[in-house]
Amino acid sequence: MSYDYLSCPSCGEKVRSYSNPFPTVDVLIELPEGIVLIKRRNEPFGWALPGGFVDYGESLEAAAVRECEEETALKVTQMKLLGCYSDPARDTRFHAISTVYVVKCSGTPKAGDDAAEFGVFQLDNLPSPICFDHEKILSDYRERREAGTIW
Template sequence: MRTPLLTVDVIIRLSENTLVLVRRGKPPYEGSWAIPGGFVEYGETVEEAARREALEETGLEVELEGLLGVYSDPSRDPRGHTVSICFTAVASGRPVGGSDAAEARVFHIEDIPYDNLAFDHSRILDDFIKSIRNQNGVN
């Protein structure tokens, strides 16, 4: 029996309107921007995986705030069926690309490079921005 692989994504906020994206250094989507994240290792909780991946890819220690959503479209990753649990988190400091991230950069939510995002991250970031606007009472 084949089952999907489990991944995590972490939307890291440095301020109310800024977040961290990483430029992928490896295929798939090499050179594209992505939400920090990766595969959950055996014996690891999804929360532990989220904190580990954030640290490995951005150099930032994060405080998880909550769960944004679960993303399970079988075609979301060209390598095969993955299910991603996406967390929101806060951090401070300056991000530095590491692990398989060629670069880590802070973006204002109005300047997210939607034309060059990996996987289904445009959908995830749209959901995140909608959640922020709902919290702030903005439509």
């Protein structure tokens, strides 16, 4: 394995440069009418679960609540871990690891932050294209919901 090195700006000493995956969260919002997806304002374009990067010093749960509110204006009332998704190819921009939560919310959804628009969809009538590995996440959610193991 080869490593890249940076030079220390103070002393010029070589320091190994590390590439680590980026921690992210996604929220699968359950409403009585269906699942909330957002249409992304930024690349990659398409439909996705609301979500984003975990800020330094922020817990995964707090990041999920924040991203849900920023992108949909909904307030999380219940949260359950669905799973973690770490395939290095799940995001074409870089290696991102997502912790995914299923949430129930209150309020009226509206698009905000990175969301150009939002939609509420039944699992058997999803829009296209769906970004990242969110089709896999939605498939896993469907299996767990049908098995009665979500809540």
